[in-house]
Amino acid sequence: MRxxxxxxxxxxxxxxxxxxxxxxxINAKRGETIAAALHNAGITELRxxxxxxxxxxxxxxxxxxxSCLMKVDGVPNVRTCIxxxxxxMEVEKQTGFPEIPSKSTKLKSEIIEKKSPEVLVIGGGxxxxxxxxxxxxxxxSVLVIDENPLLGGQMIKQTHKFFGSSDQEAGERGKxxxxxxxxxxxxxxxxxxxxxxxxxxxxxxxVGIYKNREKFLKVDPxxxxxATGATEDMIKFPNNDMPGVYGAGxxxxxxxxxxxxxxxxxxxxxxxxxxxxxxxxxxxANVEVAAIAEIASEIGGYFVHAAKIRRHGIPIITDHRxxxxxxxxxxxxxxxxxxxxxxxxxxxxxxxxxxxxxxxAAGLSPSYKLLNHGGCELEFQPALGxxxxxxxxxxxxxxxxIYVAGDASGIEEATSAMLEGAIAxxxxxxxxxxGGPGEEDIIRDAREKLEKLRAGSYYDNLRSGLxxxxxxxxxxEQ
Amino acid sequence: xxxxxVIIIGGGSxxxxxxxxxxxxGVDDLLILEKDYVGSGSTGxxxxxxxxxxxxxxxxxxxxxxxxxxxxxxxxxxxxxNRTGYLYLHYTESDLERYREMSELQNSFGVPTEILSPEDAxxxxxxxxxxxxxxxxxxxxxxKAHPFDVVTSFRKYFRESEAELKENSEVxxxxxxxxxxxxxxxxxxxxxxxxVVVNAAGGWAxxxxxxxxxxxxxxxxxxxxxxTEPFKLGSIEPMIISMHHGDAYFxxxxxxxxxxxxxxxxxxxxxxxxxxxxxxxxxxSEAFASIIPGLKHARMLRHWAGYYAMSPDGNPLLGEYRVPxxxxxxxxxxxxxxxxxxxxxxxxxLIVNGQTDLPLDYYDPERVDRGELREDALQMG
Amino acid sequence: MIECPQEIPCxxxxxxxxxxxxxxxxxxxxxTVDFEKCTGCSVCVESCPGLAIFTVDCSSEKGCxxxxxxxxxxPEVGEEVIGLNRKGEEISRVTVTSLKTKGDSAFDTPTxxxxxxxxxxxxxxxxxxxx
Ligand SMILES: Cc1cc2nc3c(=O)[nH]c(=O)nc-3n(C[C@H](O)[C@H](O)[C@H](O)COP(=O)(O)OP(=O)(O)OC[C@H]3O[C@@H](n4cnc5c(N)ncnc54)[C@H](O)[C@@H]3O)c2cc1C
Ligand SMILES: Cc1cc2nc3c(=O)[nH]c(=O)nc-3n(C[C@H](O)[C@H](O)[C@H](O)COP(=O)(O)OP(=O)(O)OC[C@H]3O[C@@H](n4cnc5c(N)ncnc54)[C@H](O)[C@@H]3O)c2cc1C
Ligand code: SF4
Ligand code: SF4
Numbered sequence: 001m002r003x004x005x006x007x008x009x010x011x012x013x014x015x016x017x018x019x020x021x022x023x024x025x026i027n028a029k030r031g032e033t034i035a036a037a038l039h040n041a042g043i044t045e046l047r048x049x050x051x052x053x054x055x056x057x058x059x060x061x062x063x064x065x066x067s068c069l070m071k072v073d074g075v076p077n078v079r080t081c082i083x084x085x086x087x088x089m090e091v092e093k094q095t096g097f098p099e100i101p102s103k104s105t106k107l108k109s110e111i112i113e114k115k116s117p118e119v120l121v122i123g124g125g126x127x128x129x130x131x132x133x134x135x136x137x138x139x140x141s142v143l144v145i146d147e148n149p150l151l152g153g154q155m156i157k158q159t160h161k162f163f164g165s166s167d168q169e170a171g172e173r174g175k176x177x178x179x180x181x182x183x184x185x186x187x188x189x190x191x192x193x194x195x196x197x198x199x200x201x202x203x204x205x206x207v208g209i210y211k212n213r214e215k216f217l218k219v220d221p222x223x224x225x226x227a228t229g230a231t232e233d234m235i236k237f238p239n240n241d242m243p244g245v246y247g248a249g250x251x252x253x254x255x256x257x258x259x260x261x262x263x264x265x266x267x268x269x270x271x272x273x274x275x276x277x278x279x280x281x282x283x284x285a286n287v288e289v290a291a292i293a294e295i296a297s298e299i300g301g302y303f304v305h306a307a308k309i310r311r312h313g314i315p316i317i318t319d320h321r322x323x324x325x326x327x328x329x330x331x332x333x334x335x336x337x338x339x340x341x342x343x344x345x346x347x348x349x350x351x352x353x354x355x356x357x358x359x360x361a362a363g364l365s366p367s368y369k370l371l372n373h374g375g376c377e378l379e380f381q382p383a384l385g386x387x388x389x390x391x392x393x394x395x396x397x398x399x400x401x402i403y404v405a406g407d408a409s410g411i412e413e414a415t416s417a418m419l420e421g422a423i424a425x426x427x428x429x430x431x432x433x434x435g436g437p438g439e440e441d442i443i444r445d446a447r448e449k450l451e452k453l454r455a456g457s458y459y460d461n462l463r464s465g466l467x468x469x470x471x472x473x474x475x476x477e478q
Numbered sequence: 479x480x481x482x483x484v485i486i487i488g489g490g491s492x493x494x495x496x497x498x499x500x501x502x503x504g505v506d507d508l509l510i511l512e513k514d515y516v517g518s519g520s521t522g523x524x525x526x527x528x529x530x531x532x533x534x535x536x537x538x539x540x541x542x543x544x545x546x547x548x549x550x551x552x553x554x555x556x557x558x559x560n561r562t563g564y565l566y567l568h569y570t571e572s573d574l575e576r577y578r579e580m581s582e583l584q585n586s587f588g589v590p591t592e593i594l595s596p597e598d599a600x601x602x603x604x605x606x607x608x609x610x611x612x613x614x615x616x617x618x619x620x621x622k623a624h625p626f627d628v629v630t631s632f633r634k635y636f637r638e639s640e641a642e643l644k645e646n647s648e649v650x651x652x653x654x655x656x657x658x659x660x661x662x663x664x665x666x667x668x669x670x671x672x673x674v675v676v677n678a679a680g681g682w683a684x685x686x687x688x689x690x691x692x693x694x695x696x697x698x699x700x701x702x703x704x705x706t707e708p709f710k711l712g713s714i715e716p717m718i719i720s721m722h723h724g725d726a727y728f729x730x731x732x733x734x735x736x737x738x739x740x741x742x743x744x745x746x747x748x749x750x751x752x753x754x755x756x757x758x759x760x761x762x763s764e765a766f767a768s769i770i771p772g773l774k775h776a777r778m779l780r781h782w783a784g785y786y787a788m789s790p791d792g793n794p795l796l797g798e799y800r801v802p803x804x805x806x807x808x809x810x811x812x813x814x815x816x817x818x819x820x821x822x823x824x825x826x827x828l829i830v831n832g833q834t835d836l837p838l839d840y841y842d843p844e845r846v847d848r849g850e851l852r853e854d855a856l857q858m859g
Numbered sequence: 860m861i862e863c864p865q866e867i868p869c870x871x872x873x874x875x876x877x878x879x880x881x882x883x884x885x886x887x888x889x890x891t892v893d894f895e896k897c898t899g900c901s902v903c904v905e906s907c908p909g910l911a912i913f914t915v916d917c918s919s920e921k922g923c924x925x926x927x928x929x930x931x932x933x934p935e936v937g938e939e940v941i942g943l944n945r946k947g948e949e950i951s952r953v954t955v956t957s958l959k960t961k962g963d964s965a966f967d968t969p970t971x972x973x974x975x976x977x978x979x980x981x982x983x984x985x986x987x988x989x990x
Contacts, residue, residue: 313947
C-alpha cells in the first residue's frame with residue numbers, strides 16, 4: 001500500500017529492515033514508524049481495547065491519543081505511531097489491558113539527567129520552531145523538544161500551498177516551510193533539538209521530559225514556551241472505534257509523511273479546511289474519495305478549497321451526519337443521514353457508502369494539558385477550539401515563566417502560529433536580559449501582522465474569542 | 479434562616495460516612511455542606527487502602543469495625559470493597575521482628591494478620607522481586623475501595639434519603655452561641671442554624687476554627703500520589719507496602735491503574751500547597767521499580783497532591799470540642815478514609831445517644847488541651 | 860479568471876503579477892483583475908495557493924485556451940483529455956496545447972493549457988486523463 005507516484009512528494013528509497021509482528025517477519029523502511037510499517041503490510045487492527053476488547057486501529061498518528069498502543073520489545077502501551085521501527089524489534093498486539101512485564105526487557109534503563117537551557121520550547125511545530133529561532137537569535141540558549149520523530153509539527157504533511165501574506169511564507173507549500181524552519185533550527189548553534197521526546201509535566205521547579213525508550217530528564221529552564229499544537233476531535237456514532245476510522249490528520253500523516261495509503265476508498269467527515277484539503281490530498285495520492293459529509297448547512301472551509309474538490313466531481317453533502325459505520329473487523333461501510341434544522345435526523349434519508357476508511361475532520365482542540373498542569377489559568381472558549389490559557393499580548397500565561405504559542409493557544413493557522421512563536425520567543429529572550437530593541441520590533445511587527453491576518457469577516461468569532469482570553473499585559477506595551 | 483438538627487461541614491469520607499450513620503439512627507433533618515464536590519478534598523486523592531494492621535489497641539479496634547462496616551455499606555450502596563489484603567514487605571530482620579509482635583497484638587483483637595516467608599509473599603503477588611525480602615505481614619481482611627465509587631454512591635444515597643447533601647456550598651462564616659444554643663452556619667447563598675455542627679473539613683478544619691476563634695490543632699501536610707496506565711486486572715491484588723523504600727505503598731484499582739505513593743520528606747513544612755513535584759515522581763518510580771521490576775516500564779498517567787491533616791500526635795480529633803454541640807471529626811493523617819465508617823458510626827452514636835461502644839475517648843480532641851498526647855498511630859505514605 | 864470570493868488573508872496573486880493587473884484592497888480583500896493590463900502570462904495561476912485562478916485566452920486566431928493549475932499525474936502535450944466543469948462533470952474532449960511541470964512553474968504549481976471551444980471557456984476548470 002505504498003504510494004509510488006505522487007505529483008508533489010517523493011518518498012526516497014531507504015534501507016529495508018525487518019521486525020517481527022506476532023512472531024511473523026515484516027519488512028519496513030528505516031525511518032518510518034511501527035504503525036506506518038504495519039499499515040503498509042496491511043495490518044490495521046493494532047490492538048484490542050482495554051475493557052471491551054474491541055479492535056482498535058490508528059487514529060491521530062501523532063502521539064496524541066491511545067488508539068495505537070502495542071507491546072514493543074516486551075513493553076506494553078507503546079505509542080506505535082510515534083515510535084520508529086528498528087531492526088529486530090518485537091511487536092505484539094495487545095488484547096485487553098496489558099500485563100505488567102514480568103521479566104526484564106531489552107530496553108536500556110532510564111537515567112535521570114539534568115539540563116538547564118535558558119528557554120525550553122515544548123513542541124517543534126511552526127510555533128515552537130519560530131519561537132526557538134527568535135529566542136536563539138536574541139542570544140538565549142534554547143532546548144526544543146518534540147515527541148514526534150520529525151520536527152515540523154503539522155507542517156510536514158501539508159503538501160498544499162499556504163495562504164497568507166507574500167512577505168511571509170505565503171504561496172509556499174506547508175511542508176517546505178516546515179522543512180526550512182526545521183533545518184534552520186537544527187543548524188543553529190544555540191539550539192539543541194531533541195525529537196521523540198515528550199514533556200510529561202510542568203512542575204513548580206522543573207519540567208520533566210522523557211526521551212522515548214531511552215531516558216528521563218529534568219529540565220530547569222528560565223522560561224518555557226508551550227507550543228504543543230492540537231488534538232483531533234472524535235465524534236460520536238456507533239462503531240467509531242473500529243479500525244478504519246481515522247482522524248483526518250492521521251490519514252494525512254500516513255500518506256504524506258510515510259507514503260502509505262490509508263485504504264482504497266474514503267468517506268471524509270467534515271467540510272472545514274482540514275477536511276477539504278485532506279480530501280484533495282487523498283486524490284493526489286490516488287485514493288478514491290466517495291464523498292464529504294458535513295453536518296452543517298454550509299461548507300466551513302474556504303471556497304477555493306471546496307472548489308478544488310468539486311471540480312474533481314467529489315460530492316460535498318451538507319446537512320448530513322454519520323449515523324454509523326459497519327463492518328466485521330474493520331470499516332466496510334459508512335452510513336450517513338440527513339439532519340433537519342434543529343438537528344433532528346430525517347427518517348428515510350440514509351445513504352450508504354462502501355468505504356474502508358472514514359476520516360474525521362470534525363475539529364481540533366488545543367493541547368492544553370501541560371499548561372493546566374503547570375498551573376496556568378485556562379478558559380473554555382469554543383471559538384478557539386476549547387480550553388485555552390489566558391495570556392497577554394506577549395503570549396505570557398498567568399504563570400510568569402510560561403508562554404504559549406500556536407494551536408495550543410487557540411486553533412488557527414500555521415501563519416499565526418509562527419507569529420505567536422516569534423512573539424513568545426522574543427519576549428522570553430527579553431525577559432532574561434537577552435536581545436534588545438530588535439526583539440521589541442519583532443514583537444510589534446508580529447502583532448501588527450496578526451491583527452491584519454485576523455481582520456477579515458471569516459474571523460469574526462475568533463476575534464471575539466481572543467478578546468476574552470487576552471488580558472492586558474502585565475508590563476506596558478511599548 | 480433554615481434550621482436543621484445536624485449540620486456536617488465537609489463532604490469527604492468522614493462527613494459522608496457520619497451522615498450515613500446519622501440517617502441510619504433516625505436523624506433525617508441533616509445537612510452536609512461541601513465547598514466543592516464530594517471527595518474533592520483528600521478523600522478523592524487517597525490511595526484507596528483500608529487496613530486494620532495498626533500498632534495500638536484503639537486504632538486496631540476502630541479499624542476492625544471499620545472493615546466490617548465497609549463490607550456492609552458497600553453491599554448496601556453497591557460499590558466494590560475488595561478484601562485483597564495488605565502485604566507489608568520487610569527487608570530487615572528487625573522490621574520483621576517488630577511486625578511479628580504487632581501481628582500478635584492484632585491477632586488478639588481478631589485481626590488475622592500472618593507473617594509470611596518471602597516465597598509466600600510471592601505467591602500473593604508473583605511480580606514482586608523477593609531477592610532482598612526477609613519476610614512479610616499479610617492481613618487478608620484488609621482491602622481497598624475506589625474513592626470515586628464511594629463518594630458517588632454516598633451522593634446517590636443522600637439524594638434518595640431525607641437528608642440533604644449540598645455541594646458547591648462553602649461555609650464562609652460560623653457563630654456558635656446564639657439563640658438557645660443554635661449554631662449559625664453561613665454559605666454565600668444561605669444561613670443555617672443547628673443544634674449540632676460537625677467540623678469534618680479535613681485539612682481545612684482549622685480554617686473553620688478561625689471563623690469562631692477556636693484554635694484547632696491540625697496542620698495540613700502535602701502528600702502526593704500517582705496512578706499509572708491501566709494493566710490487566712488482578713495484576714497486583716493486595717496493597718503492597720515497603721517502609722524500606724521510603725514508605726512506598728501501591729495497589730491496583732478496579733479500573734486497572736496502579737495507584738500509590740511514597741512518603742513526604744520529613745522536612746517539608748505544613749502548607750496548603752496542592753501542587754505536585756517532579757522529585758516525587760523520581761522517588762516513586764525508583765521505589766515501585768525496586769519492589770516490582772516490571773513497573774519500571776509503567777507510565778504514570780496522573781499525579782496529584784492532597785493533605786494529611788495532622789494533629790499533634792497523628793491521631794484524629796473526634797468528639798465534642800470546647801462548645802456543647804460543636805464536634806470535631808478531623809486530623810486523620812494518612813488513614814481517615816479507611817477509618818471513616820467506624821468514625822461515622824461512633825460519632826453518630828455519641829451525637830444521638832451520648833455514648834458508643836467504640837473507643838472514641840481515646841480520640842477526645844480536648845486531650846491536646848490537657849497535654850495527653852497518644853502514641854503516633856502506625857503511619858505510612 | 861479569479862474565483863476567490865471570500866475575504867481570506869492572502870495576497871500572492873497581487874504581489875506576483877508582473878503587470879500589476881490584480882487589485883486587492885488589502886490582504887483580506889477579494890482580488891479583481893484589470894483585463895486591460897493583464898497580459899495572460901499565467902504567473903498568478905502558478906502563484907495562487909488556492910488554485911483559484913485560471914487564464915482564458917481567446918486572443919489567438921486558433922481559438923481559445925484555458926490554463927488550469929493541475930497537481931496530478933500530468934498529461935502530455937497533444938494528448939486528448941476530458942474537460943470537466945466546476946462540479947467535475949464532463950463537458951467535452953479537449954487537447955493539451957502546453958504544460959508546465961512543477962519544475963518549470965515559477966511557483967512550483969504545474970499548469971496545463973488546453974484548447975477549448977469558446978462556449979466552454981467559462982465552464983472548463985479541470986481535466987481528467989482518459990486512460
Ligand atoms: C489539514 C490541515 C491543513 C492546514 N492548512 C493550513 C494552511 O493552509 N495554512 C495555515 O497557515 N495553516 C494550516 N493548517 C494549520 C497548521 O498546520 C497549524 O495551525 C499549525 O501547524 C499549528 O502549529 P503549532 O506549532 O501550534 O502546532 P503543531 O504543528 O501541531 O506542532 C505541535 C508539536 O508539538 C508536539 N508536542 C505536543 N505535545 C508535546 C509534548 N508533551 N512533548 C513534546 N512535544 C509535544 C507535537 O508532536 C507537534 O509536533 C492546517 C492544518 C491541517 C491539519
Ligand atoms: C496521597 C494520599 C494518599 C492517602 N491514602 C490513604 C489510604 O490509602 N487510606 C486511607 O485511609 N487514607 C489515605 N489518605 C488519607 C485520607 O485521604 C484522609 O485521611 C481522608 O480522606 C480524610 O477524609 P475527610 O473527609 O476527613 O477529609 P477530606 O476528604 O479532605 O474532606 C474534607 C472536605 O471538606 C471540605 N471543606 C473544607 N472547607 C470547607 C468549607 N469551609 N465549607 C464546606 N466544605 C469545606 C473540603 O472541600 C473537603 O471535601 C491519603 C491521603 C493522601 C493525601
Ligand atoms: S495572467 Fe499574468 S498579467 Fe494577468 S493577472 Fe495573472 S499574473 Fe497578472
Ligand atoms: S492568491 Fe489565490 S487565494 Fe490568494 S487572494 Fe489571490 S486568488 Fe485568492
